[in-house]
Amino acid sequence: MGFSILGVGQSALAAAQAGLATTAHNIANASTPGYSRQVVLQGSAGGQDFGYGFVGKGTQVADVRRVYDDLLTERVRAAQSSSSRLDAYYSQISQINNQFSDATTGLSPSLQDFFKGVQDLAANPNSNASRQSMLSSAEALASRFQSLNSQLQEVGDGINSQINATVGSINAYSTQIAQLNDEIEKAQAGLDGKTANDLLDQRDQAVNELSKQIKATVVKQGNSYNVFIGNGQPLVVGAKTFTLVAPKSTTDPSRLSVGIVVNGSTINIPETDLQGGSLGGLLEFRGKMLDVTQNALGRIAIGLGTAFNDQHALGQDQAGLPGGKFFNVGTPYVQPASTNRAATSSDPAAGIGAAITDASQLNNSNYRLQYSDSKYVITRMPENAVVYDDAAFPSTPNIIQGVTLSNTGGSMTSGDEFLIRPAATGAANFSVAVNDIARIAAAAPIRTASSTANSGTGSISAGSVNGPAPVNGNLQQPVTITFTSATTFDITGTGTGLPATGLSYTSGSDISYNGWTVQITGDPAANDSFSIGPNTGGVGDGRNAVALGKLQTANLLDGGTANVQGSYAQLVSLVGNKSHEVEVTRNAESTFLDQATTAQQAVSGVNLDEEATNLMRYQQAYQAAGKVMQAASSLFELLLDLTK
Template sequence: MANVLSTGSGALIAFQRALATVSHNVANVATEGYSRQRVELATRHPTDMGYGWVGNGVQVADVRRIADDLATSRLLDSGGELSRLQQLSAMASRVDSLMSDKATGLSGVWSNFFDATTGLSSNASSSAARQEVLADARALTNRFNQLNSQLDSLGNEVNSGLRASAEEVNRLGAEIARLNGEISSNPNNVSNDLLDQRDRLVSELVGHTGGTAVAQKDGALNVFTAGGQALVVGNTSSKLTTITDPFQPERLQLALDANGQQIRLNESSLGGKIGGLMDFRSDVLDPAQAELGRIAVGLAETFNQQHRAGMDLNGQMGTDFFSLPAPRATGHAANTGTGTLTASVGDLSKLDAQNVVLKFDGTAWSATRADTGAAVPLTGTGTAADPLTIGGVELVVGGTPAGGDRFLLQPTAGAAGGIKVAIDDPNRIAAATPVKAQTDIGNIGNGKVSGIKVTDPTNANLLTPADIEFIDGTQYTVNGAGPYTYTPGQPIAANGWSLTLDGVPSAGDNFRVGSTGAGSSDNGNALLLSNLDDAKALNSGTVSLNGAIGGLTTMVGSSARQADYAADAQKILHDQAQSARDAISGVNIDEEAANLIRFQQAYQAAAQVISTADSMFQSLISAVSR
């Protein structure tokens, strides 16, 4: 009778625990990261009655957390990569919108400027046309400045994101380390909910840094970044901190404080949200800003060169139409010498937007790409007469660099932010060809000037009057100098200009070349200026400025689309990993409902056993009391 009561009460308690566990599962069906729990029942040790072993009922052996380490690890990996790609996609899409939108992009104001220049070529003396050219030029340079400013703002957002993420990583790491301490101090008696809480924190941490978690024998979880750097080991967490870039103080990098040592982390060391921010900066933002600057340099250099070859309404040779900052060359914070590098654009057709690191070993200079470390060809000694030449940029070394000193060359990174219109007087627009040629009315041949152009605007004698006199049909003199051989169809050149003749000149024929002079309506240089957008000035003469703008838009758009596609694909993989985890650890309402009914019935049956034992006891009492 006592055995019946004990067996019944034990079963009642066991099924009560089972019902409580089922209720706990149902209550947490929507809790993120919750792992369902299951009561493991086992028979009590039987009693030897002499004639055999008699069972003593049931007991709760364990409340088991249903989890699979492989499924959890796969979910961590996919979650970190999804966070990285979603961050990269979101930021890249913003640059794409900035460059491709008509209201914020470059192509609209670019077209307006060259349309205005074409309009000037139709009426070179028009004040209105000249004012329009200046107005559209200012609008174009303002757009360059605005785009560069927006890209700078995105760079600042990356800095803010790195700071915020570093703080969150440190908070999560400290909490995981604390939980590791609690769990490892008593690994055989750990709350399942505590393990779930730690897994959720690890998932959040990996979402920021990428990486994985590795279990120790004592139950603690060690968390590592995507690059293998330890964030949490046992009950100790490392501290993630931001530091300034040694070449660019305005840019933040990340470092790991571990055991009193600071380890600088590169882009490949981190995944997750932080990795997405750093990938965006290195793979999308920096190339876009550098290419935007290269287009600004290409516009300024080509337009200025042609503008200097023209003459303005005041009768003066043209000056620079645009002003532009020089390429940046900044020293490393750890440099010990006094050396400086002064950079200027040498050959526009070879200008490369890639950032380059130059290093001085004490006797010679070498150059490598800043992003890959690949060697870059470098010539020259660094003097003013023989500057260092790399990718279309010339550098003159000043001061005394020490062995090991390094410099970062950014050929075009800041150009778009500094381009300006250098003139404010519309009369100073050099629309005219500075020299003109006239055919003497007394000529007896049929030779006529078909065109004249400036070949060297710096020639000191460019505007000096020149008389071309033909001795016969094959020889001529210039201001009495000569004779020179004349080949029909070939140009006649002198003093920085050249002209061509149609027809055949005769002996004694004269042609005069002189300054165009002030107030001219000549449009020769304006015509050349208006076609510069199609001039193949970049990539060794294979890419025009228009082509470069299209290439920039395509480059940014392609990066944004690829990031978006990759994020969508990773989302599918992550959902699959989540489904695989939930199939093992997730709460199934139908299953829990069935368990609820089953354990409820078992609980009622156990209660009936106790009731039967009570009846037996009452019968015994009644029999004995008679």
């Protein structure tokens, strides 16, 4: 009987000792990330039949389990992935929002200063100071376009660096998860359901850290976690890992893409498949906001530069020469994929040419042209909306809004791909082409006059040159308008449709020939005449500068519905509204993450007050078990004394 009591006391002592050790372990790891509190599962050791009944044999520790809830843990992972995505997105968009919304460093002040210079030139066309001021403000405007674009490019370069770092972190966590899978499989082999609690916590924490980098799906297989990303690409399968890499994009060497190495080959993963986490936020921002912003800025530069060049070409400089190109304007960026068919001696590589034919129709999108199954498919990005799908190469103008495509190389091979960015380089390549103030075409190339012998009250307008360029070759051919009666007139001179006779007169109506338009008003008399000819010696003429100044409010963009200033304001609003939207969503997601974490910690977290109570309880149990063993020892000694 004594030995039985001693055994019962020993089992109680061992159970209390296990409880004390587990409680101490919980207290020690109260601040350890990912740690789940552990509890001792204790049960009766059963009883022994002594005839008069069963006498208990003490207790036994069945297991030490962690308090864990799969559903709550998965909810934390999902919230963590979404929160990290928004954090990464917001940190990037806030940079460009600050750049574009600043009233002193944005584009608006430079635009206003430039057109103020144009208007000053219109008022003082023969002033060298006004000409120099206008040219200097044009240089400042070009510099502002280039500077804003450089800042956007710096953001893009920063994203490349972060993609590299994030891919490295993902690989590190996937390796850790695979190693823990292996250790857990070995540790739990043959343990009949017993779990390696601390290893399981470490693995869950590694998966949680991975979820901060990218959205990951966990599928349990045996005692291992298989981890998948994207559209089902395996990252961890048991103890095996698949490495992510960040190679240069096949269609844009200036940016990094994401691929996965499978059997020694790199498979590119579409950016739209990589959602969640910091990586998903970076890629989403780059595709949906950074590219759009850069294109919008380039579109404004191209629209302004093209319209200004067209009007400038209709003017005349101080030397009496037609106005040349005032601004250098960017052209579409077309990049063949590095995977396209290589050229041969008899068949050059396929090539795509792109030219802007209507700057007012440009939008903020990029395009992907793919040749597959004998068909050309053009997709608008980032929406991935198909805008052309045909076996014939696009020949209709403006298949891509404002841009005409052409085949400039050899034959296409299935799988060939091209990236087309119509406006991406617009701001970067925007510069001033004029370097001599005398070459500014402020004057109009034509001059109108009324004959001094006229007897009627008719008067002729100063005339305007029709655009856009090129200028009509007969523009400066002398032309005379002679009234044969008060209601009819003839036009003599050289040009298309000239001479013309018996034309009806309506006061104020347009008369257009040879690329110019004039209006005659009043009541001309028979034999009254008016002349249109070259503007010789017109150095004091500012009519074309007036027309250039009107471009400030002219609707040059969005299909002729928006002016330059309005389009830039719209861009600032787009960035600002998106920034605010992401900030609000980010704050909401952060709150949800806190709530999910609190709910998970309420179940799995260590409560130091509770552990202190357990410590006292197990301490008392340990002391009581010691008393039992002390009593058993006394009884045993008593029996020994009786046998003496």
